[in-house]
Amino acid sequence: MRDSTKMIILSALAVVFCSLYLFHDLNGSFDYALPRRAIKVLAMVLTGVAIAYSTVIFQTITHNRILTPSIMGLDSLYLLLQTVVIFFLGSSHITIVNRHVNFILSVSTMIVFALILYRLLFKRGGQPIYFLLLVGIIVGTFFESISTFLQVLIDPNEFLKVQDKMFASFNNVSGELVWWALGIVILTFLVGWKSFNDLDVLSLGRDTAINLGVSYDQVVKLMLVISAVLISVSTALVGPITFFGLIVANLSYQFFKSYKHKILIAGASVMSIIALVGGQWVVERIFTFSTTLSVIINFIGGVYFIYLLLKESRSS
Amino acid sequence: MIQVRELSKFYGKKAVVEKVNVNIHRGKITSFIGPNGAGKSTLLSMVSRLIDADTGEVLVDNDHVQKMKSNEFSKRVSILKQSNFMNVRLTIRELVSFGRFPYSRGKLNAEDIRIIEQAMDYMGLMEMQNDYMDELSGGQRQRAFIAMTIAQDTDYVLLDEPLNNLDMKHSVQIMKILRRLVDELGKTVVIVLHDINFASVYSDRIVALKNGRVVRDGPTEEIINSDALKEIYDMDIPIKKMNNCNICVYFNS
Numbered sequence: 001m002r003d004s005t006k007m008i009i010l011s012a013l014a015v016v017f018c019s020l021y022l023f024h025d026l027n028g029s030f031d032y033a034l035p036r037r038a039i040k041v042l043a044m045v046l047t048g049v050a051i052a053y054s055t056v057i058f059q060t061i062t063h064n065r066i067l068t069p070s071i072m073g074l075d076s077l078y079l080l081l082q083t084v085v086i087f088f089l090g091s092s093h094i095t096i097v098n099r100h101v102n103f104i105l106s107v108s109t110m111i112v113f114a115l116i117l118y119r120l121l122f123k124r125g126g127q128p129i130y131f132l133l134l135v136g137i138i139v140g141t142f143f144e145s146i147s148t149f150l151q152v153l154i155d156p157n158e159f160l161k162v163q164d165k166m167f168a169s170f171n172n173v174s175g176e177l178v179w180w181a182l183g184i185v186i187l188t189f190l191v192g193w194k195s196f197n198d199l200d201v202l203s204l205g206r207d208t209a210i211n212l213g214v215s216y217d218q219v220v221k222l223m224l225v226i227s228a229v230l231i232s233v234s235t236a237l238v239g240p241i242t243f244f245g246l247i248v249a250n251l252s253y254q255f256f257k258s259y260k261h262k263i264l265i266a267g268a269s270v271m272s273i274i275a276l277v278g279g280q281w282v283v284e285r286i287f288t289f290s291t292t293l294s295v296i297i298n299f300i301g302g303v304y305f306i307y308l309l310l311k312e313s314r315s316s
Numbered sequence: 317m318i319q320v321r322e323l324s325k326f327y328g329k330k331a332v333v334e335k336v337n338v339n340i341h342r343g344k345i346t347s348f349i350g351p352n353g354a355g356k357s358t359l360l361s362m363v364s365r366l367i368d369a370d371t372g373e374v375l376v377d378n379d380h381v382q383k384m385k386s387n388e389f390s391k392r393v394s395i396l397k398q399s400n401f402m403n404v405r406l407t408i409r410e411l412v413s414f415g416r417f418p419y420s421r422g423k424l425n426a427e428d429i430r431i432i433e434q435a436m437d438y439m440g441l442m443e444m445q446n447d448y449m450d451e452l453s454g455g456q457r458q459r460a461f462i463a464m465t466i467a468q469d470t471d472y473v474l475l476d477e478p479l480n481n482l483d484m485k486h487s488v489q490i491m492k493i494l495r496r497l498v499d500e501l502g503k504t505v506v507i508v509l510h511d512i513n514f515a516s517v518y519s520d521r522i523v524a525l526k527n528g529r530v531v532r533d534g535p536t537e538e539i540i541n542s543d544a545l546k547e548i549y550d551m552d553i554p555i556k557k558m559n560n561c562n563i564c565v566y567f568n569s
Contacts, residue, residue: 212418214391259410
C-alpha cells in the first residue's frame with residue numbers, strides 16, 4: 001500500500017469517528033448539543049495533534065523512540081503549579097476559577113520554565129540533550145514530590161479540586177480557550193514547517209546532519225521550544241495527557257515506513273485523533289462513562305506492543 | 317587548499333590537538349596517520365566543523381570555516397565519520413539521495429536524480445539500490461555512505477577511518493575508489509588511516525600526528541622511511557620495496 005493511500009484511509013477513519021461523535025444520537029439538538037460536541041471534538045483534535053507532533057520531533061532530536069516530551073517535567077510542573085495555587089490561595093481564587101487566567105498562567109509558567117532550562121543547558125556547550133533529559137527527570141521528580149507533599153497537607157475538599165486537575169478530561173473544556181490553543185498550534189506548524197526537511201536529515205545522526213549543512217544546534221533548539229509550547233498548551237487545555245504520544249508516534253513509524261517527517265507527523269496526528277475521538281465516543285456511548293479514555297488507550301496500546309514484540313521475535 | 321592554522325582542542329586541561337598547522341593540497345590524497353590518541357579524528361572533526369576548535373582557524377580556499385554558512389560549507393567539504401548511527405530504516409537510494417540535501421533541501425529535481433544515479437553507479441550499487449541499509453554487509457554499507465558523499469559533490473572529501481571493520485578485499489576496493497575520485501573527478505581526499513601500508517600505497521601526502529602535534533608532514537616518500545616511522549610510532553620498522561610499493565613490515569618489529 002502506498003503512503004498516500006494509507007493516509008487517505010486513516011483520514012477517512014478520523015472523519016468517520018468525528019462525525020459519529022458529533023451526530024450520533026443527536027436527536028435534532030442542533031442548537032444545544034452540537035456546538036458543545038463540536039468544541040469537545042476540536043479540543044480532542046488539537047490535543048491529539050499537539051501530542052503527536054511534539055512526540056515525533058522530540059524523539060527525532062533525542063534519537064530515541066521510547067521517550068516522550070513529558071520527560072522534561074512539564075506535566076509535573078503543571079500539577080505543582082495547580083497544587084501550590086490551591087494550597088496557598090484556595091480553590092476559589094481567581095487563578096483557579098477563571099479558566100482563562102489559569103490557562104495563561106499555566107502556559108506561560110511551563111514555557112518560561114522550559115526556556116530557562118534550555119538556556120542554562122545550551123550555555124554549557126557540548127552536547128546538552130542527554131543532560132537536558134537527566135535534569136528534566138530530576139526536576140520533574142522534585143516537582144512531583146513537592147506536589148504530593150502539599151496534597152497530603154491540604155484540606156480534603158480542596159484536594160478534590162487538585163484531583164480534578166490531575167487527570168486529563170475533555171468534558172468541560174472552555175470554548176474560547178480552544179480557539180486560543182488552535183491559534184498557538186497553527187503557529188507552531190508555521191514556525192516548524194520549514195525545518196521538517198531538516199528533521200529528516202537529523203534522523204541520520206548529528207554528524208551526518210551537520211555534514212549535510214543542517215544548522216544542528218539551531219534546529220534542535222527550535223524543536224525543543226516547539227515541543228515545550230505544544231505540551232504546555234495541551235496540558236493547560238485538558239490536563240496531563242502525554243502518555244499516548246509514545247503509542248501514536250511508534251504506530252506512525254511502523255505504519256508508514258518512511259523517514260519523512262511531514263508524513264510521520266501527519267500520520268501520528270491523524271492516529272491520535274482517531275484514538276482520542278474514537279476512544280472518547282466509546283467511553284461515552286458504549287461504556288456510558290464507566291471507564292476512562294486513558295484506560296482504553298493504554299489497553300489498546302499495550303495489546304499492540306505485545307503484538308509487535310511477538311512479530312519481531314518470530315521474524316528474527 | 318585547506319589551511320589549518322594554530323588549531324587546538326582541549327578536553328579539560330589536556331590538549332588533544334595542540335597548535336596544529338597543516339596545508340591540505342588540492343587534487344591529492346592526504347592521509348592522517350599516527351598512534352591511537354594522536355588527535356587525528358579530532359583534527360578532522362574540527363576541520364569539518366563537527367566540533368568547535370578552542371583556538372586557531374581553518375580556511376577552505378581562503379574562506380574562514382567558522383564564518384561560512386553551514387549550508388555553503390556542505391557544498392564544498394563533506395565528512396564521513398567512522399560510526400554512522402541511523403535512527404531510521406533507509407534504502408541505499410534514499411541514503412544516497414540525502415547527499416543532495418545541501419542543494420535540494422529535500423526536493424529533488426532531475427539534475428539531483430541524475431547525480432544520485434551517477435554516484436550509485438560509480439560505487440557499483442545500482443543493482444541493490446532498493447535494499448535496506450541494515451541488511452547490508454560492512455563493505456556495502458561503507459560504499460553506500462561514500463556514494464552519499466559523492467552525491468554531495470564537494471571538492472573536498474574527508475573520511476575518518478573508512479576502512480574500519482572491513483576485510484582486505486573491501487579495503488582495497490574502497491581505497492581504489494578514493495584514488496579514482498582524485499584522479500578522475502579531481503577531488504581532494506583527506507583520510508584518517510590506521511594501516512600504514514594503505515597510506516604508503518595510496519596516498520600522495522602524509523601528515524603524521526603524535527600527542528596532538530604534527531610530527532611529520534610531506535610527500536609519501538619522505539614519510540615512509542624507517543627514521544620517520546621510528547619518530548612517529550616508536551618502533552623500528554623495516555621497509556621493503558615490492559611491486560613499486562613501499563611496504564612497512566611492522567608485524568615482528
